[in-house]
Amino acid sequence: MARFRPVARAFRPFHHLNQAAKMTSALFSPIRLAGLELANRIVVSPMCQYSADDGCANDWHLGHLGMLANSGASLVVIEATHVERHGRITHGCLGLYSDDNEAELARVIAHCRRISAAKFGIQLAHAGRKASSQRPWQGGKGLGLGEDPWPTIGPSPIAFGDGRPAPREMDAADLTRVRDAFVNSAKRAVRIGFDAIELHLAHGYLLHSFASPISNQRTDGYGGSREGRMRYPLEVAAAMRAVVPNGLPLGARITGSDWMDGGLNVDDAVALAKALKAAGLDYVDVSSGGVTPAAVPPRDPGYNAPLAAMIKRESGMATRVVGMIVAPKQAEAIVAGGQADQVAMARAFLDDPHWGWHAAAEFGAEVPRPPQYQRAAPAVWPGAAMR
Numbered sequence: 001m002a003r004f005r006p007v008a009r010a011f012r013p014f015h016h017l018n019q020a021a022k023m024t025s026a027l028f029s030p031i032r033l034a035g036l037e038l039a040n041r042i043v044v045s046p047m048c049q050y051s052a053d054d055g056c057a058n059d060w061h062l063g064h065l066g067m068l069a070n071s072g073a074s075l076v077v078i079e080a081t082h083v084e085r086h087g088r089i090t091h092g093c094l095g096l097y098s099d100d101n102e103a104e105l106a107r108v109i110a111h112c113r114r115i116s117a118a119k120f121g122i123q124l125a126h127a128g129r130k131a132s133s134q135r136p137w138q139g140g141k142g143l144g145l146g147e148d149p150w151p152t153i154g155p156s157p158i159a160f161g162d163g164r165p166a167p168r169e170m171d172a173a174d175l176t177r178v179r180d181a182f183v184n185s186a187k188r189a190v191r192i193g194f195d196a197i198e199l200h201l202a203h204g205y206l207l208h209s210f211a212s213p214i215s216n217q218r219t220d221g222y223g224g225s226r227e228g229r230m231r232y233p234l235e236v237a238a239a240m241r242a243v244v245p246n247g248l249p250l251g252a253r254i255t256g257s258d259w260m261d262g263g264l265n266v267d268d269a270v271a272l273a274k275a276l277k278a279a280g281l282d283y284v285d286v287s288s289g290g291v292t293p294a295a296v297p298p299r300d301p302g303y304n305a306p307l308a309a310m311i312k313r314e315s316g317m318a319t320r321v322v323g324m325i326v327a328p329k330q331a332e333a334i335v336a337g338g339q340a341d342q343v344a345m346a347r348a349f350l351d352d353p354h355w356g357w358h359a360a361a362e363f364g365a366e367v368p369r370p371p372q373y374q375r376a377a378p379a380v381w382p383g384a385a386m387r
């Protein structure tokens with residue numbers, strides 16, 4: 001198969017848009033994270049597929065990521081990929097804890113690179129007390145006795161909810177083993193050739209559960225004050241930074257708010273972002289919620305953007321935001337208004353895997369498209385100019 005080449009010059013469908021419009025899109029302006037140059041501010045948010053075989057990517061991932069590779073987003077962050085087998089959310093979650101995991105993921109990423117000009121990041125995760133779960137379409141609850149459940153770990157023996165068993169409180173050996181597992185998976189991700197690596201520090205999974213007072217009630221040096229609760233995530237981040245080359249962006253998806261009394265708030269997020277920056281990380285990606293089933297985030301458009309704006313302003317860290325960003329004009333306003341440097345979208349890309357092409361049409365910008373698809377637009381978008 002012919003290797004894909006960006007076709008920016010060959011494809012100029014929107015002659016009705018003037019040059020001024022082309023120059024003013026913040027969404028389609030480039031950005032640099034450490035040594036990584038990205039052509040626009042659009043990111044495909046990590047999305048678990050619950051479809052792996054003992055942590056190994058397979059043909060589903062080949063098709064799914066191949067589709068998102070040609071979405072117009074400059075960066076595709078692949079789903080939460082777990083650093084140890086018992087750190088997976090479900091039996092179907094991706095892992096990067098074995099040589100087989102590494103080989104199969106390398107195969108998928110090599111395929112994506114052959115067909116696309118996008119860059120690829122990976123989110124490394126440990127599910128903590130939210131591990132041993134059913135896939136969402138099986139109910140999403142804790143695995144029952146007949147479903148091959150496994151024991152979970154967490155900062156404190158506080159169950160996530162919905163009838164799950166309490167996790168075992170992590171002891172010193174657990175803390176070391178899981179930190180080393182993050183480091184080993186980061187080394188594997190570097191070997192595969194990922195363009196960016198992201199630590200999952202949100203959605204109630206292990207590292208977030210250390211940071212939040214809702215799930216962390218330890219009385220040792222890894223609990224108590226904000227500094228104590230942040231200590232373990234920061235140790236993991238620093239250990240990863242030590243093995244991820246400096247030019248390769250290392251970031252973290254963090255929690256802007258637990259959305260509950262007594263939980264993390266945006267001041268905690270600012271403190272965490274500052275500490276991650278001091279540990280040498282290159283960006284934060286602001287999400288929120290997930291520490292208990294009871295905490296329900298708001299679901300209005302761009303609900304995390306005000307949190308991201310404050311985190312960006314106060315920490316000086318490059319900031320990405322996610323959450324109910326759907327319309328191109330909304331994404332443009334977030335970047336142009338300085339609320340965030342990048343926008344990540346999940347469900348909008350599942351709904352429209354060429355979201356970036358359609359957004360580019362609105363702003364007179366261009367994105368690389370495979371030559372095989374060049375005849376698609378603008379003939380089939382007669383309403384594009386009116387959107």
Ligand SMILES: Cc1cc2nc3c(=O)[nH]c(=O)nc-3n(C[C@H](O)[C@H](O)[C@H](O)COP(=O)(O)O)c2cc1C
Binds near residue numbers: 047200202287323344
């Ligand atoms: C199918 C699906 C899988 C997801 N898996 C992950 C994941 O692996 N890691 C993560 O941080 N967030 C995950 N999320 C959350 C999204 O990345 C995103 O933060 C959330 O859906 C809100 O963004 P949206 O409104 O653009 O969908 C997932 C969301 C969906 C819909």
